[in-house]
Amino acid sequence: MNRIDEVFSKKKKGVLNIYFTAGYPKINDTLRIARTLEAAGVDIIEIGIPYSDPIADGPTIQDSSQKALDAGMSLKLLMRQLQDLRKHIKIPVILMGYINPVLQYGFTKFCQDCKEVGIDGVILPDLPMQEYAEMYQVTFEEYGIYNIFLMTPQTSEKRVLQINEASKGFIYMVSSASITGAKQEVSQAQIDYFERIQKMNLSVQRLIGFGISNKETFDNACQYASGAIIGSAFINQLNKDDSDEAITSFVGSIINP
Amino acid sequence: MITKENYKVNSKGYYGKFGGAYVPEMLLPNILELQENYLEITSRPSFKKEFDYLLKDYVGRPTPLYLAQRMSEKYQAQIFLKREDLCHTGAHKVNNTIGQILLAKALNKKKIIAETGAGQHGVATATVCALMGMECIIYMGAVDMVRQRPNVERMKILGAEIRAAESGSKTLKDATNEAMRHWINHPTDTHYIIGSVVGPHPYPDLVARFQSVISEEIKYQLNEQIGRDHPDMVIACVGGGSNAAGAFYHYLDRPEVQLIAAEAAGLGIDNKKSAATTFLGTEGVLHGSKTLLMQTADGQVTEPYSISAGLDYPGIGPIHAHLFDSGRAHFCAVTDEEAMHAGIDLSRLEGIIPAIETAHAISALDKIEVKDKVVVINVSGRGDKDLDTYITWGKY
Ligand SMILES: Cc1ncc(COP(=O)(O)O)c(C=O)c1O
Numbered sequence: 001m002n003r004i005d006e007v008f009s010k011k012k013k014g015v016l017n018i019y020f021t022a023g024y025p026k027i028n029d030t031l032r033i034a035r036t037l038e039a040a041g042v043d044i045i046e047i048g049i050p051y052s053d054p055i056a057d058g059p060t061i062q063d064s065s066q067k068a069l070d071a072g073m074s075l076k077l078l079m080r081q082l083q084d085l086r087k088h089i090k091i092p093v094i095l096m097g098y099i100n101p102v103l104q105y106g107f108t109k110f111c112q113d114c115k116e117v118g119i120d121g122v123i124l125p126d127l128p129m130q131e132y133a134e135m136y137q138v139t140f141e142e143y144g145i146y147n148i149f150l151m152t153p154q155t156s157e158k159r160v161l162q163i164n165e166a167s168k169g170f171i172y173m174v175s176s177a178s179i180t181g182a183k184q185e186v187s188q189a190q191i192d193y194f195e196r197i198q199k200m201n202l203s204v205q206r207l208i209g210f211g212i213s214n215k216e217t218f219d220n221a222c223q224y225a226s227g228a229i230i231g232s233a234f235i236n237q238l239n240k241d242d243s244d245e246a247i248t249s250f251v252g253s254i255i256n257p
Numbered sequence: 258m259i260t261k262e263n264y265k266v267n268s269k270g271y272y273g274k275f276g277g278a279y280v281p282e283m284l285l286p287n288i289l290e291l292q293e294n295y296l297e298i299t300s301r302p303s304f305k306k307e308f309d310y311l312l313k314d315y316v317g318r319p320t321p322l323y324l325a326q327r328m329s330e331k332y333q334a335q336i337f338l339k340r341e342d343l344c345h346t347g348a349h350k351v352n353n354t355i356g357q358i359l360l361a362k363a364l365n366k367k368k369i370i371a372e373t374g375a376g377q378h379g380v381a382t383a384t385v386c387a388l389m390g391m392e393c394i395i396y397m398g399a400v401d402m403v404r405q406r407p408n409v410e411r412m413k414i415l416g417a418e419i420r421a422a423e424s425g426s427k428t429l430k431d432a433t434n435e436a437m438r439h440w441i442n443h444p445t446d447t448h449y450i451i452g453s454v455v456g457p458h459p460y461p462d463l464v465a466r467f468q469s470v471i472s473e474e475i476k477y478q479l480n481e482q483i484g485r486d487h488p489d490m491v492i493a494c495v496g497g498g499s500n501a502a503g504a505f506y507h508y509l510d511r512p513e514v515q516l517i518a519a520e521a522a523g524l525g526i527d528n529k530k531s532a533a534t535t536f537l538g539t540e541g542v543l544h545g546s547k548t549l550l551m552q553t554a555d556g557q558v559t560e561p562y563s564i565s566a567g568l569d570y571p572g573i574g575p576i577h578a579h580l581f582d583s584g585r586a587h588f589c590a591v592t593d594e595e596a597m598h599a600g601i602d603l604s605r606l607e608g609i610i611p612a613i614e615t616a617h618a619i620s621a622l623d624k625i626e627v628k629d630k631v632v633v634i635n636v637s638g639r640g641d642k643d644l645d646t647y648i649t650w651g652k653y
Contacts (some may be wrong), residue, residue, distance in 0.1 A: 052558045098557070099542050104555060179438050
């Protein structure tokens with residue numbers, strides 16, 4: 001069973017997925033941060049593949065990507081860093097990135113290497129469903145890598161159903177019309193959207209992401225989905241203090257009652 | 258055999274293997290809205306009527322097709338200049354912005370955003386926004402804002418808000434990223450006017466269609482002047498490729514017409530400082546379409562260089578990637594130095610100071626055999642905006 005499915009088969013509520021950028025704050029931090037997150041109780045880890053032109057990302061993730069690139073981070077190096085991933089980490093690991101670096105790496109080789117190191121899923125925001133279905137789906141499936149799709153408040157009902165149909169693992173429910181970035185609160189319009197989707201009774205689990213930054217926003221999101229994803233707020237934490245203790249207490253501040 | 262639609266976009270948004278719409282879900286509803294409506298809206302008689310009217314009475318079309326006597330003598334050819342430099346605002350860019358603002362209105366959009374490099378597209382956008390009374394935000398790389406100060410002020414005079422793109426390399430590609438991010442954050446009331454035949458489908462086709470007025474006019478103007486509707490050769494410069502797409506458009510499936518695209522080689526294609534995408538680029542995805550782009554082996558987009566800010570872009574439109582890949586068009590790389598000399602040449606021989614982008618197309622005359630040929634060069638813009646660059650270069 002794909003580790004993502006395993007998580008959802010055991011846990012229906014309060015699934016915490018944390019995003020961080022590979023090679024940030026320091027180039028060799030990738031595995032350390034992943035291990036610390038798992039030990040702190042995170043359910044899913046999402047590792048960002050740094051890219052020069054991340055159009056869906058706000059300043060926080062842009063900045064971490066650029067610094068990682070400047071330090072010499074690359075997809076090749078990331079795969080090397082993850083070589084022994086499964087010796088250390090049991091929870092699902094997802095790679096998030098943009099399609100261009102993946103194409104240069106070689107799409108088939110990418111899927112092959114993901115499988116080899118034990119990556120469970122991939123999020124490529126600029127690979128929409130039509131292109132996915134035409135050229136990439138077969139290879140993803142051949143290697144058992146889940147391609148995670150996004151939905152937004154603007155996604156039509158018809159498309160939500162298509163996404164549900166095409167999805168495996170979970171659907172990444174983007175919380176508002178926005179690029180990534182930590183926000184302070186959840187608006188009524190967002191809650192209306194969460195409720196609208198909740199009522200559709202989709203067969204695939206949903207995690208809410210973008211703008212989830214603390215216990216309050218996390219708990220709020222968890223009322224409408226199986227869990228939530230925290231990205232920029234965690235990068236902000238790393239900017240302040242990236243020690244294992246600080247990471248552990250950040251995670252604790254979200255999941256501890 | 259060459260079939261009619263070979264070089265135009267197919268129903269899935271591709272030119273051969275290039276094109277498509279690689280955009281995040283956040284932008285997809287906007288892109289789908291355009292995909293589903295652009296052909297219907299732009300073929301409405303009322304749309305066509307207003308578009309044609311504005312091109313004629315506001316932009317000043319048709320632009321002349323001028324037989325350049327002294328240039329023709331120099332190259333022993335019949336060289337015609339398509340005078341897009343005489344368009345209102347000084348370049349072909351306005352053909353597209355007129356079309357897109359009418360489209361935005363038909364889609365009930367209230368606000369306009371655009372990216373700009375040299376500022377020409379920004380000025381053309383700010384112009385049509387003033388004309389239509391629409392709110393206008395232009396993203397421009399912080400580095401370009403310094404390089405192209407007069408155009409920044411022109412846009413401000415026209416009432417546009419200029420936002421500096423401070424991310425990445427702070428130039429055109431980053432301005433494009435910022436405009437896309439803005440669009441993600443404002444998905445319902447805003448239309449994004451892309452300035453070239455780049456971006457996700459349907460933009461490359463949309464922009465090419467609006468610019469196709471250039472070759473539409475060339476056809477009948479040539480017919481009037483030499484009694485046949487096609488030259489042996491059309492030459493245009495390629496940044497993203499909109500003026501070239503417009504000048505090539507009605508000749509794409511006419512194999513008797515050679516298509517010549519001039520790219521900016523900057524300091525030379527052997528040098529890292531260049532923008533000659535077909536020479537130095539590889540396949541990938543940039544700003545929403547699969548195309549040729551300049552990038553590292555790791556897939557990071559690299560910063561191009563050209564003396565001409567309008568050609569200083571790391572990719573080319575998917576239509577041009579396909580024209581290159583299929584061999585339909587011939588691409589040549591023109592260095593800064595060659596372009597500047599060609600610009601002076603046109604100034605001295607014909608009394609026309611071209612934009613430095615255009616000067617690249619002029620320089621192609623020295624790189625290909627044109628003797629005894631009927632040649633049309635698309636003079637995409639005038640050199641007023643480039644006076645500082647001419648002065649700094651100084652060799653005249
Ligand atoms: C006069 C002129 N020509 C050409 C270009 C290049 O754009 P494109 O390749 O889309 O025609 C520009 C862009 O700013 C321009 O101002």
